[in-house]
Amino acid sequence: MLEDLFDKVKFRMGSDKKEQRPATMEVPSDLLFKCPRCQQVVFMDQFEQNCKVCAACGYHSRISAKERLEITVDNQSFHEYDSGMRSKNPIGFEGYEEKLQEMRSLTGLDDAVITGECRIMGEQCVIGVMDSRFMMASMGSVVGEKIARAFERAADKNLPVVLFTASGGARMQEGIIGLMQMAKTSGAVARHGEKGLLYITVLTDPTTGGVTASFASLGDIILAEPKVLVGFAGRRVIENTIQQRLPDDFQSAEFLLEHGFVDKIVTREEMRKTLADLLKIHYKGGGCCE
């Protein structure tokens, strides 16, 4: 079924070169998509047909973790890890439980990441996908624990890891415990790496703060979708610090590529094949002396 979905998506991606009707004011805004990168407004159904990629500038907009899995993993190959894991309230922050409850009903997720095992065009791997709809995919206890467990299980089973990152950073509501997830996840990545296993990061929109400053930057191979926002500090924080406006492409995937922090920018259409190729080339190990 997932396979079919992917084919449908691919089919749609090739067939979107229709006329772009100019958006008018009478159209309700939920029928329109305004590209955050080029500000172009298009009809939502057109935009969805194009895999949620802006036809004007190529910006790859946010998609849910479920949508991501559907276009990435092989049909019925996904087995979820740690389903139902929920955060407690480590610093007793008022309103946090309610906020989590609200997010759960809004997204149908327990927290901001889904992890598990799957195959991508036949290649077996552990996969994690963050979902920016859940509190901007900030990293608290659950994201930290699920990512750490994913790397530990991959290390036990000698499997590579593919992570699609998206995050506003460490989760403020969990205070210092939120911050400590950076150390925990980075440690798990390092231990997995020491076993000679592959870790591929795919940076998606937006990847910032404590996630950029931990596991998102630690991939053996770092891919990014075009035009997505990736950075450490928030744009407004920097603008306030330096008292000047930043150029539009600042902290884009292309900016990172130019400065040497991304291996390759890969479009949504090519991602699945690229991941499968990379998994395959690492599967056997090199021909170098044992």
Added chain:
Amino acid sequence: MNELTAWERMGLIRQKTRPTVREYIPMIFDSFIEFHGDRHFGDDPAIVGGVGWFDGTPVTVIGQVKGRNLEENKTTNFSMPHPEGYRKALRLMKQAEKFHRPVICFIDTPGAYCGIGAEERGQGEAIAQNLAQLMRLKTTVISIVLGEGGSGGALALGVCDELAMLENATYSIISPRGFASILWKDASREREAANRMRMTAEDLVELGVAERIIREAPGGAHRNPVLTAEYISGYIRSALGRTRGLSMEELLEKRYGKFRKLGQFTLPE
């Protein structure tokens, strides 16, 4: 028992007279020799690093440098390191590993610097590398928060075998001002935020983030830096003693375990 609130402690540690790592180093270590540069881009004066002797043992010392006046702060960028600062720290940590020296880190920063150059040179990548490499560094790492422990910029020197806090030091995910402004959309509630964020030494020990609290001279470290330095030395001595008997494997397992257990969640039955 320290009766001050988190907010009052913040006032105390921001005093210009509070001793900085530059003042403590000669009081705690013998014959300190400073090293410079990350070997890639430059030298970041926001981080000091080098080698010295502690009780007759060679050690590597790394610390974030607060200035005591505007002039000094211009040089050290108010103790907000750039990527090259973190990369210098990592270079010296790897050097310590090679020569089997314990690493003593002093944390005192509002956070990693947020600016164009910092982004261009990969602030996130620099911090991430420190976290991952420190977790696996094959030598003892002791970290001490002297004043302000601000976010990932502090954590980049804080992945360690033991974390200690000076009794008035704070350690938090973001400044109380940032916390109030993001979560309550009202930066003016920073005092309330400070007192709710659980950022004092006692809070951190209770939450399992820090192991020890180092007392300061009565009235605060600035009242008697020499006495406070003696307390810090006493702590380092005992901390090094605690790690000395462990095998490398035990040390690294224990270090990972210390961070691995941080997080509070439930799973369905």
